Amino acid sequence: MVTMLDVARCAGVSKSTVSRVLNGKDVVREEVKALVYKAIEETGYRPNLLAQQLATKKSSMIGLVMTNAVYNGPFFSTLVYNAAKFCEAHNHRLIFADGKQSAEEEMNAIDFLVRMKCAGVMVYARHIPAPQLAKIISESPVPIMALNQRLSALPDNAVFIDHYRGSEIMMDYLQAQGHRRIAYIRGNMLSPSNTARQQAWQDKLNALGVKDTDALLAQGDWSMESGYRAAQALFAQGRTFSAILAANDDMALGAIKALKDQGLAVPEDVSVAGFDNAKVGRFVSPALTTLDIPIEHMIQNAVERILSIKNDPARAALCGTLVVRESVGQRCLSED
Amino acid sequence: MVTMLDVARCAGVSKSTVSRVLNGKDVVREEVKALVYKAIEETGYRPNLLAQQLATKKSSMIGLVMTNAVYNGPFFSTLVYNAAKFCEAHNHRLIFADGKQSAEEEMNAIDFLVRMKCAGVMVYARHIPAPQLAKIISESPVPIMALNQRLSALPDNAVFIDHYRGSEIMMDYLQAQGHRRIAYIRGNMLSPSNTARQQAWQDKLNALGVKDTDALLAQGDWSMESGYRAAQALFAQGRTFSAILAANDDMALGAIKALKDQGLAVPEDVSVAGFDNAKVGRFVSPALTTLDIPIEHMIQNAVERILSIKNDPARAALCGTLVVRESVGQRCLSED
């Protein structure tokens, strides 16, 4: 392991001088500079970032905690992709810790990142209850941003998308196509995204005067497989709906498959819609009608807030935009 | 920032004692231990990992470099998921650096990870040429494993899958179903996966005596969109094939869409197959016939090799297993 001292000796100068030419802060004579560069070359020296960060007390890393339950689905890659992109755009590195399957492990992951002296941490929490997360954030020496959830106690430490409004948009569209009895396949509990979407569905149905909404609700866990089974469960209770809204595209895809296996046509017999605007939605038949979620914008916000680059004054949450494709059809009223 | 010294003072002991109770290595009197724990509690002390790693010269991080071109597709999430899993299984953390779009950036990412003193680094290289990567690896102070590529110069620093053999398996299957003129949609250049798969396709076609194979080759870039366009390009030259083999599932999905848009039925008119065993393949219609790739095993190997946990003596590469679903159909010889 060649250190700065080795370089200094090799160049016949002091450690500080090497440090200076490396950081370009102070002025160093050109010929000495050359000497140092030559020594660096010869020794194959590479600065130790741990030591550097310890000495400067500043870090160029931003941490991301994500539960592996989220690893599937388009959300994950889009999120990581954008997180890395915006970090690097501001000369930071994304470092990633697995939140695994429990609140405790999520907290360990946060702790690791904080103790690694990250400049900030983004947390896509799946298990830590919001109040506890708020507590962790408020006690943290570095900025922590909660992703995709509201934090009423700490509104500035959370970036989120208005999933309630997004779901309303989708419900409005479905209704505009003539659908009234709309089934809903929910995601996992603990998910703020699902909670909001489901609530909007419920409220819309209530407003429409649809009764027995329980019979229109099925449980999924975000996976395609679960969407498939949820749709089957819906049949089991008799098909009393003309459309299915799934809490994400993966489950919508699963539901469509179940419908087809049942000999039903989409959207002729049953319409299906999802959320996320997964890439694959364009390439399946029928192409999936969905809601595009502005993840990129959310992440950008989180990163820039961590680095105090902008304190987005308008805290207006985005809600996504409707992507109309083929999986939702018109339903004539005479069908009633 | 509360340090170990603060804790020591608060507990009325020395720094080393605090260090001892924290690391549990040496023996400390129970009552002193209690004192220290109390002080830690009171001060809210959290050990600084940078300092710790600097002092011990050992790290519990394993780095992963991945180019963001790979971010899409099932490969990415599966790979990251498993990398994190196996790292944590051996008490290490996965840290991730973006290789972005060029060889230089990939090298920077490796450099960052090495200088962060990771215990080892895994590189899914997209741009660094193999010889150069081998050079980097051989000069590195920490173990570096190349993912998904052969390194003839450094066979022990690469884990890979036998994509040639995998492609052969798929071609054999296609032929067994009666297909002879099989088109191929290739992935990006620079990809060892594609190179091997394409070569097997070429060789099998040659062995079959199929001439003008150029007319059966279309260029994609791994994305669904590109698969769509590639299939269109194939038509443009006249449809002289009965099956399309795509270098991954995403492109296969795109191709199927293009076929359908052209009024063609899959697999009745044209059969389609891919590679990767993407989750969605089960849920589309027709369900996609594909090759399941043992990514998990590959990553496990990489991680365990980095940690010298096992030096897998049998360096036999896995090649994946065929997953027969619906997108490939029988072709009767009379069609000739």
Add this chain to the structure above:
DNA sequence: GTGAAAGCGCTAACAG
């Protein structure tokens, strides 16, 4: 301009 020395927060001998 450049070097010496102190210090970042921690661990690891070495005494006692």
Add this chain to the structure above:
DNA sequence: CTGTTAGCGCTTTCAC
């Protein structure tokens, strides 16, 4: 069992 003393590799005053 516990405190003292050196470092780990780098940055950063402060003199010269």
